[in-house]
Amino acid sequence: MRNTRLKKDSEPSRIIQILKAGMWAILSIFRMAWGFIRIIWYWLERIFLVVLLLWLTVGLAWWLSQKPSLYRDWLLAESVLPEIAFSWETVAIKNIRNHTWTTDKEFTPGYYDATYNIADLEKVYYIITPFSDRDWPAHTMLSFSFSWGQHVVISAEVRKERGEDFDALKGILNQYELMYVIADEIDVIKLRTNYRKNEVYMYPIDTPKEKVQELFRTMLIRADKLSREPEFYNTLWNNCTTSILMHANALRTEKLSGGIYRILPSHSDEIVYGAELIDTELSLGDARAYYRIDESARAMTDTVDFSDIIRKPIR
Secondary structure: OHHHHHHHHHHHHHHHHHHHHHHHHHHHHHHHHHHHHHHHHHHHHHHHHHHHHHHHHHHHHHHHHOOOOOOOOEOHHHOOOOEEEEEOOEEEEEEEEOOEEOOOOOEEOOEEEEEEEHHHEEEEEEEEEEOOOOOOOEEEEEEEEEOOOOEEEEEEEEEOEOOOOOOHHHHHOOOOEEEEEEEOHHHHHHHHHHHOOOOOEEEEEOOOHHHHHHHHHHHHHHHHHHOOOOOEOEOOOEOHHHHHHHHHHOOOOOOOOOHHHHOOHHHOHHHHHHOOOEOOOOOHHHHHHHOEOHHHHHHOOOOOOHHHHHOOOOO
Protein backbone atom coordinates (compact mmCIF):
# COMPACT_ATOMS: atom_id res chain seq x y z
CA MET A 1 0.00 0.00 0.00
CA ARG A 2 2.76 2.40 0.96
CA ASN A 3 4.73 1.82 -2.29
CA THR A 4 1.58 2.34 -4.33
CA ARG A 5 0.94 5.68 -2.57
CA LEU A 6 4.56 6.84 -3.22
CA LYS A 7 4.23 6.04 -6.91
CA LYS A 8 1.00 8.01 -7.12
CA ASP A 9 2.60 11.00 -5.33
CA SER A 10 5.68 11.02 -7.62
CA GLU A 11 3.77 11.02 -10.92
CA PRO A 12 2.64 14.72 -10.72
CA SER A 13 6.18 15.82 -9.81
CA ARG A 14 7.56 14.01 -12.86
CA ILE A 15 5.01 15.69 -15.10
CA ILE A 16 5.94 19.07 -13.63
CA GLN A 17 9.63 18.36 -14.19
CA ILE A 18 8.96 17.33 -17.78
CA LEU A 19 6.92 20.49 -18.37
CA LYS A 20 9.65 22.63 -16.82
CA ALA A 21 12.27 20.93 -18.94
CA GLY A 22 10.14 21.50 -22.05
CA MET A 23 9.60 25.16 -21.20
CA TRP A 24 13.32 25.69 -20.62
CA ALA A 25 14.05 23.98 -23.93
CA ILE A 26 11.54 26.19 -25.74
CA LEU A 27 12.91 29.30 -23.99
CA SER A 28 16.47 28.31 -24.92
CA ILE A 29 15.45 27.84 -28.56
CA PHE A 30 13.63 31.21 -28.51
CA ARG A 31 16.69 32.94 -27.04
CA MET A 32 18.93 31.37 -29.67
CA ALA A 33 16.53 32.37 -32.45
CA TRP A 34 16.22 35.91 -31.07
CA GLY A 35 20.01 36.20 -30.85
CA PHE A 36 20.28 34.99 -34.45
CA ILE A 37 17.60 37.48 -35.57
CA ARG A 38 19.42 40.33 -33.81
CA ILE A 39 22.66 39.41 -35.55
CA ILE A 40 20.93 39.29 -38.95
CA TRP A 41 19.13 42.61 -38.26
CA TYR A 42 22.39 44.19 -37.13
CA TRP A 43 24.05 43.39 -40.47
CA LEU A 44 20.95 44.13 -42.58
CA GLU A 45 20.67 47.53 -40.92
CA ARG A 46 24.28 48.36 -41.76
CA ILE A 47 24.03 47.03 -45.29
CA PHE A 48 20.92 49.17 -45.81
CA LEU A 49 22.71 52.27 -44.46
CA VAL A 50 25.71 51.63 -46.72
CA VAL A 51 23.48 51.16 -49.79
CA LEU A 52 21.48 54.28 -48.91
CA LEU A 53 24.66 56.30 -48.43
CA LEU A 54 26.03 55.09 -51.76
CA TRP A 55 22.72 55.89 -53.49
CA LEU A 56 22.63 59.39 -51.98
CA THR A 57 26.28 59.99 -52.91
CA VAL A 58 25.72 58.93 -56.52
CA GLY A 59 22.50 60.98 -56.67
CA LEU A 60 24.19 64.07 -55.24
CA ALA A 61 27.14 63.69 -57.62
CA TRP A 62 24.73 63.41 -60.57
CA TRP A 63 22.72 66.42 -59.36
CA LEU A 64 25.85 68.57 -58.94
CA SER A 65 27.16 67.50 -62.34
CA GLN A 66 24.15 69.01 -64.15
CA LYS A 67 24.92 72.26 -65.94
CA PRO A 68 22.34 74.73 -67.27
CA SER A 69 22.54 75.49 -70.96
CA LEU A 70 21.37 78.03 -73.50
CA TYR A 71 21.60 75.48 -76.29
CA ARG A 72 18.97 72.74 -76.32
CA ASP A 73 16.18 71.68 -78.64
CA TRP A 74 13.73 74.16 -77.13
CA LEU A 75 9.97 74.11 -77.38
CA LEU A 76 9.06 76.59 -80.12
CA ALA A 77 7.02 78.86 -77.82
CA GLU A 78 10.05 79.28 -75.52
CA SER A 79 12.89 79.15 -78.01
CA VAL A 80 13.70 82.89 -78.11
CA LEU A 81 15.06 84.84 -75.14
CA PRO A 82 14.69 88.60 -74.71
CA GLU A 83 17.72 90.86 -75.00
CA ILE A 84 17.98 94.17 -73.15
CA ALA A 85 20.13 97.26 -73.62
CA PHE A 86 19.97 100.29 -71.29
CA SER A 87 20.81 103.84 -72.30
CA TRP A 88 20.31 106.36 -69.51
CA GLU A 89 16.56 106.34 -68.76
CA THR A 90 15.57 104.35 -71.83
CA VAL A 91 15.69 100.63 -72.40
CA ALA A 92 15.64 98.79 -75.71
CA ILE A 93 14.04 95.34 -75.47
CA LYS A 94 14.51 92.86 -78.27
CA ASN A 95 12.24 89.83 -78.74
CA ILE A 96 9.15 90.96 -76.85
CA ARG A 97 6.82 88.02 -77.30
CA ASN A 98 3.36 88.40 -78.86
CA HIS A 99 2.34 84.92 -79.99
CA THR A 100 -1.16 84.65 -81.40
CA TRP A 101 -2.74 81.62 -79.72
CA THR A 102 -5.56 79.63 -81.31
CA THR A 103 -5.56 76.78 -78.76
CA ASP A 104 -3.56 76.16 -75.59
CA LYS A 105 -0.93 74.41 -77.75
CA GLU A 106 -1.21 75.98 -81.20
CA PHE A 107 -0.08 79.50 -82.04
CA THR A 108 1.50 81.75 -84.63
CA PRO A 109 4.92 82.89 -83.33
CA GLY A 110 5.44 86.60 -82.96
CA TYR A 111 8.16 88.90 -81.59
CA TYR A 112 8.93 92.58 -81.85
CA ASP A 113 11.49 95.09 -80.57
CA ALA A 114 10.65 98.27 -78.66
CA THR A 115 12.32 101.10 -76.75
CA TYR A 116 10.77 102.45 -73.56
CA ASN A 117 11.38 105.43 -71.33
CA ILE A 118 11.43 103.95 -67.84
CA ALA A 119 10.26 107.28 -66.38
CA ASP A 120 6.91 106.69 -68.14
CA LEU A 121 6.17 103.65 -66.01
CA GLU A 122 3.31 104.31 -63.61
CA LYS A 123 1.82 101.09 -62.23
CA VAL A 124 2.41 97.38 -61.70
CA TYR A 125 -0.12 94.55 -61.36
CA TYR A 126 0.38 91.26 -59.51
CA ILE A 127 -1.17 88.35 -61.42
CA ILE A 128 -1.98 84.92 -59.97
CA THR A 129 -3.07 82.00 -62.14
CA PRO A 130 -4.02 78.86 -60.15
CA PHE A 131 -3.46 75.63 -62.08
CA SER A 132 -6.78 74.02 -62.99
CA ASP A 133 -9.06 73.59 -59.97
CA ARG A 134 -6.27 72.65 -57.57
CA ASP A 135 -6.02 74.93 -54.58
CA TRP A 136 -2.31 75.63 -54.13
CA PRO A 137 -0.08 75.35 -57.25
CA ALA A 138 -0.16 78.49 -59.38
CA HIS A 139 1.81 80.74 -61.69
CA THR A 140 2.54 84.35 -60.78
CA MET A 141 3.78 87.26 -62.91
CA LEU A 142 3.86 91.06 -63.08
CA SER A 143 2.41 93.44 -65.63
CA PHE A 144 3.84 96.96 -65.95
CA SER A 145 1.76 99.87 -67.28
CA PHE A 146 3.13 102.98 -69.01
CA SER A 147 1.48 106.41 -68.90
CA TRP A 148 0.64 106.26 -72.60
CA GLY A 149 -1.25 102.95 -72.36
CA GLN A 150 1.36 100.29 -73.17
CA HIS A 151 1.53 97.19 -70.94
CA VAL A 152 4.47 94.79 -70.64
CA VAL A 153 4.39 91.50 -68.73
CA ILE A 154 7.48 89.92 -67.17
CA SER A 155 7.02 86.27 -66.27
CA ALA A 156 9.64 83.91 -64.80
CA GLU A 157 8.95 80.51 -66.36
CA VAL A 158 10.25 77.02 -67.03
CA ARG A 159 12.05 76.78 -70.36
CA LYS A 160 11.14 73.38 -71.74
CA GLU A 161 12.64 71.24 -74.48
CA ARG A 162 10.57 69.71 -77.26
CA GLY A 163 8.41 66.89 -75.95
CA GLU A 164 8.77 67.98 -72.31
CA ASP A 165 5.95 68.74 -69.89
CA PHE A 166 6.39 70.39 -66.53
CA ASP A 167 6.80 68.10 -63.54
CA ALA A 168 7.33 69.55 -60.04
CA LEU A 169 9.70 66.72 -59.00
CA LYS A 170 11.82 67.15 -62.12
CA GLY A 171 11.86 70.84 -61.27
CA ILE A 172 13.76 70.00 -58.06
CA LEU A 173 16.29 67.85 -59.95
CA ASN A 174 17.76 70.47 -62.31
CA GLN A 175 15.81 69.29 -65.34
CA TYR A 176 14.62 72.71 -66.58
CA GLU A 177 16.22 76.06 -67.25
CA LEU A 178 14.68 79.32 -66.01
CA MET A 179 13.69 82.05 -68.46
CA TYR A 180 12.11 85.47 -68.16
CA VAL A 181 9.36 85.91 -70.73
CA ILE A 182 8.76 89.55 -71.68
CA ALA A 183 5.48 89.72 -73.54
CA ASP A 184 2.23 91.45 -74.40
CA GLU A 185 -0.73 90.84 -72.09
CA ILE A 186 -2.75 89.49 -75.01
CA ASP A 187 -0.14 86.73 -75.31
CA VAL A 188 0.63 85.51 -71.79
CA ILE A 189 -2.61 86.50 -70.04
CA LYS A 190 -5.09 85.61 -72.79
CA LEU A 191 -3.34 82.24 -73.18
CA ARG A 192 -4.35 81.47 -69.61
CA THR A 193 -7.81 83.05 -69.52
CA ASN A 194 -9.15 82.00 -72.93
CA TYR A 195 -7.27 78.86 -73.95
CA ARG A 196 -6.08 77.14 -70.77
CA LYS A 197 -9.33 78.23 -69.07
CA ASN A 198 -7.51 79.09 -65.83
CA GLU A 199 -8.75 81.41 -63.15
CA VAL A 200 -6.73 84.64 -63.30
CA TYR A 201 -6.53 87.33 -60.62
CA MET A 202 -4.98 90.72 -61.47
CA TYR A 203 -4.30 93.00 -58.50
CA PRO A 204 -3.26 96.67 -58.80
CA ILE A 205 -0.27 97.26 -56.53
CA ASP A 206 -0.09 100.35 -54.35
CA THR A 207 3.51 101.56 -54.54
CA PRO A 208 5.24 104.77 -55.69
CA LYS A 209 6.14 105.14 -59.37
CA GLU A 210 9.83 105.19 -58.48
CA LYS A 211 9.56 101.72 -56.93
CA VAL A 212 7.66 100.43 -59.99
CA GLN A 213 10.40 101.77 -62.27
CA GLU A 214 13.19 100.26 -60.18
CA LEU A 215 11.37 96.91 -60.04
CA PHE A 216 11.04 96.94 -63.84
CA ARG A 217 14.72 97.81 -64.21
CA THR A 218 15.96 95.03 -61.89
CA MET A 219 13.78 92.42 -63.59
CA LEU A 220 15.10 93.45 -67.00
CA ILE A 221 18.67 93.21 -65.73
CA ARG A 222 18.07 89.64 -64.60
CA ALA A 223 16.26 88.76 -67.84
CA ASP A 224 19.29 89.98 -69.78
CA LYS A 225 21.65 88.04 -67.52
CA LEU A 226 19.68 84.84 -68.09
CA SER A 227 20.09 85.31 -71.85
CA ARG A 228 23.87 85.01 -71.32
CA GLU A 229 24.27 83.03 -68.08
CA PRO A 230 21.62 80.30 -67.79
CA GLU A 231 20.23 79.12 -64.45
CA PHE A 232 18.25 76.07 -63.49
CA TYR A 233 14.61 76.53 -62.57
CA ASN A 234 13.90 75.00 -59.17
CA THR A 235 10.45 74.20 -57.85
CA LEU A 236 11.48 75.12 -54.30
CA TRP A 237 13.80 78.13 -54.50
CA ASN A 238 14.09 79.48 -58.05
CA ASN A 239 10.57 79.67 -59.47
CA CYS A 240 8.12 82.32 -60.66
CA THR A 241 7.14 83.51 -57.18
CA THR A 242 10.60 83.43 -55.56
CA SER A 243 11.86 85.53 -58.49
CA ILE A 244 9.21 88.20 -57.86
CA LEU A 245 9.91 88.12 -54.11
CA MET A 246 13.63 88.54 -54.71
CA HIS A 247 13.08 91.66 -56.83
CA ALA A 248 10.38 93.10 -54.57
CA ASN A 249 12.33 92.55 -51.35
CA ALA A 250 15.36 94.31 -52.81
CA LEU A 251 13.24 97.49 -52.71
CA ARG A 252 11.67 96.97 -49.26
CA THR A 253 12.90 97.50 -45.72
CA GLU A 254 10.23 95.10 -44.38
CA LYS A 255 10.79 91.93 -46.36
CA LEU A 256 7.98 89.71 -47.62
CA SER A 257 8.72 86.20 -46.36
CA GLY A 258 6.41 84.27 -48.68
CA GLY A 259 6.55 81.12 -46.54
CA ILE A 260 4.75 78.16 -48.13
CA TYR A 261 3.43 80.55 -50.80
CA ARG A 262 6.87 80.48 -52.42
CA ILE A 263 6.11 77.03 -53.84
CA LEU A 264 2.30 76.96 -53.55
CA PRO A 265 1.40 80.54 -54.48
CA SER A 266 -2.29 80.41 -55.42
CA HIS A 267 -3.08 82.20 -52.13
CA SER A 268 -0.01 84.43 -52.11
CA ASP A 269 -2.38 87.39 -52.39
CA GLU A 270 -2.80 86.94 -48.61
CA ILE A 271 0.83 88.03 -48.16
CA VAL A 272 0.47 90.96 -50.56
CA TYR A 273 -2.84 92.03 -49.01
CA GLY A 274 -1.47 91.69 -45.48
CA ALA A 275 1.45 93.97 -46.42
CA GLU A 276 -1.13 96.54 -47.65
CA LEU A 277 0.30 96.40 -51.16
CA ILE A 278 -2.96 95.79 -53.02
CA ASP A 279 -4.45 99.12 -54.04
CA THR A 280 -7.95 98.50 -52.71
CA GLU A 281 -10.24 99.18 -49.76
CA LEU A 282 -12.10 95.88 -50.26
CA SER A 283 -11.71 92.87 -47.99
CA LEU A 284 -9.45 90.16 -49.36
CA GLY A 285 -12.41 87.95 -50.26
CA ASP A 286 -14.18 90.79 -52.06
CA ALA A 287 -10.94 91.81 -53.78
CA ARG A 288 -10.50 88.27 -55.08
CA ALA A 289 -13.99 88.31 -56.56
CA TYR A 290 -13.64 91.81 -57.98
CA TYR A 291 -10.15 91.44 -59.50
CA ARG A 292 -10.75 88.04 -61.05
CA ILE A 293 -10.47 88.70 -64.80
CA ASP A 294 -10.76 85.38 -66.65
CA GLU A 295 -14.55 85.42 -67.03
CA SER A 296 -14.61 88.93 -68.51
CA ALA A 297 -11.65 88.04 -70.76
CA ARG A 298 -13.47 85.05 -72.21
CA ALA A 299 -16.64 87.10 -72.76
CA MET A 300 -15.02 89.87 -74.80
CA THR A 301 -14.83 90.03 -78.61
CA ASP A 302 -11.66 90.45 -80.64
CA THR A 303 -12.67 93.99 -81.58
CA VAL A 304 -12.17 95.42 -78.07
CA ASP A 305 -8.91 96.30 -76.35
CA PHE A 306 -7.96 93.28 -74.24
CA SER A 307 -5.80 95.22 -71.75
CA ASP A 308 -8.48 97.87 -71.18
CA ILE A 309 -11.25 95.35 -70.50
CA ILE A 310 -9.29 93.21 -68.00
CA ARG A 311 -8.42 96.31 -65.96
CA LYS A 312 -11.14 97.17 -63.49
CA PRO A 313 -11.43 100.52 -61.68
CA ILE A 314 -9.63 100.44 -58.34
CA ARG A 315 -12.02 99.78 -55.45
